[in-house]
Amino acid sequence: MNVKRLYIIGTFDTKAPELQFAADSAREAGVEVVLVDVSTQKTQGGADVTAATVASFHPEGEKAVLGLTDRGVAVAGMADALSAFLKTRDDIGGVFGLGGSGNTDLVTHAMRTLPIGTPKLMLSTVASGNTAPYVGPNDIAMMYSVVDIAGLNAISRRVIANAANAAAGMVKGKVPSHEADKPAIGMTMFGVTTDSVTQARKHLEDRFDVAVFHATGIGGQSMEKLAESGFLQGMLDVTTTEVPDHLVGGVFPCTDDRFGAAIRTKLPCVISVGAVDMVNFGAMDTVPKEFRDRNLYVHNAQVTLMRTTPEENRAIGKFIVERVNQMEGPVRFFLPLKGVSAIDAPGMPFHDPEADAALFDAIREGWVDAPNRQLIDLDNNINDSAFSDALANAFLELIK
Known part of the structure; x- marks a missing residue:
């Protein structure tokens, strides 16, 4: 049977410690994790799936995402690439993103292409405002980070761990069968x-x-x-x-x-x-x-x-x-x-x-x-x- 994993997605060039901490928390909660880097500027190690790998799924290839001077164009390109990448995966048990406004826009764009029922949680600095553009008609859970996701401290550790445990719980949780339901x-x-x-x-x-x-x-x-x-x-x-x-x-x-x-x-x-x-x-x-x-x-x-x-x-x-x-x-x-x-x-x-x-x-x-x-x-x-x-x-x- 195919093991369902929690995909944790963020920008490793600015959020690597926070992403690793989220991954450790989710693993302690009992789920397997795939760390995905969606950096668009400087890339570094630490992810299971590199930014270059994700970018290669863009219809126009890696060049449409990485190395661009216009950050907005690069982020939009990475969002399209991430959407295409996730569609190729058959082991997604859930998707968990964390970051600021740019990463929230990027990751939720890809989340919105996933089927209803696939667990989706976005820990975001903008989740206490108007979330309609990020959620749309989808079952995306938005969680406010309280402090900026910029370093680990007593508050961010607690909030990130809670979010990771919530995402892990959605992956592990059993959904009642609908076989007896009417169409x-x-x-x-x-x-x-x-x-x-x-x-x-x-x-x-x-x-x-x-x-x-x-x-x-x-x-x-x-x-x-x-x-x-x-x-x-x-x-x-x-x-x-x-x-x-x-x-x-x-x-x-x-x-x-x-x-x-x-x-x-x-x-x-x-x-x-x-x-x-x-x-x-x-x-x-x-x-x-x-x-x-x-x-x-x-x-x-x-x-x-x-x-x-x-x-x-x-x-x-x-x-x-x-x-x-x-x-x-x-x-x-x-x-x-x-x-x-x-x-x-x-x-x-x-x-x-x-x-x-x-x-x-x-x-x-x-x-x-x-x-x-x-x-x-x-x-x-x-x-x-x-x-x-x-x-x-x-x-x-x-x-x-």
């Missing part, structure tokens, strides 16, 4: 699509372990990361509201890679356009000045919604359909012709048939027919029970 699927939901997703979920949860993701930018990324990590057997991507935030400038944006997991994994997908009638902002006073005269709706004290225009909806529809056209797995794409959210129904503040029509027309015009994909119009609001039932039934048909 897992993902669904995206927002407050204004809750009825739709809840009804569909209840329809499916006897057969599936249903994980619902709040479509707040990171929610969609988390679902897609789990799909690519092999945890999900399919997706009901009902609420794609992160797309308008990405295109217009809201606070819950997706990335350009939205729907990328469905393209790459070819998993069964049921897709809709839930809550794309809105762009999300914070409290009313945070709405950008250029949007203050738009149709705004106070969802709560901390969330203000802005109705999307026909022009914006055309762009949203184009963004989505271009990605759906790339999906080679089984796909059913549903359009709710009587409104895409609870507040896009007749008599509600975001009811705007012209804007919805622009969305639907953009999707129909961009649609490319294929045997694996179907585009389906339903004369319902997205939260109608008939629409929810159609979503669930279509997924049951696809999963066969």
Whole structure:
């Protein structure tokens, strides 16, 4: 059986004593260790894997990482090289990084390419601030170093040892088997699509372990990361509201890679356009000045919604359909012709048939027919029970 080891990663040109101390602590806790040097300037001995070895995994070779005068370019290159290096290893039981802001950015970049479930711990001087750029939709544990990782002292020894023991514990710990569990699927939901997703979920949860993701930018990324990590057997991507935030400038944006997991994994997908009638902002006073005269709706004290225009909806529809056209797995794409959210129904503040029509027309015009994909119009609001039932039934048909 392949022994799983803890990979401890840092810059040996500045942090060699601290890295060796972390390795000793982890070994005392009962795990095997691989020390990896990711220095980009001066390199020295002491690591099991040298910086030159890691750098050689860069697509352009070692020259794209080592010996550069621009430290930022070198660190970015080493991050890409480390990501490629880790993908070649079949003995990773966990990854433990320690360092300052540069090493935190470098190591967590590589950590984010690893599957969900692989233990990842970053001991960092910047872990008490905004960690979202480092963690993203991944299960990375961030631990604040309290003092700078610059020499061993009474405080740093205790903190580094605690972190090393925590990482070792994750490597050694046994995860309960999931063999008896139902197959897992993902669904995206927002407050204004809750009825739709809840009804569909209840329809499916006897057969599936249903994980619902709040479509707040990171929610969609988390679902897609789990799909690519092999945890999900399919997706009901009902609420794609992160797309308008990405295109217009809201606070819950997706990335350009939205729907990328469905393209790459070819998993069964049921897709809709839930809550794309809105762009999300914070409290009313945070709405950008250029949007203050738009149709705004106070969802709560901390969330203000802005109705999307026909022009914006055309762009949203184009963004989505271009990605759906790339999906080679089984796909059913549903359009709710009587409104895409609870507040896009007749008599509600975001009811705007012209804007919805622009969305639907953009999707129909961009649609490319294929045997694996179907585009389906339903004369319902997205939260109608008939629409929810159609979503669930279509997924049951696809999963066969």
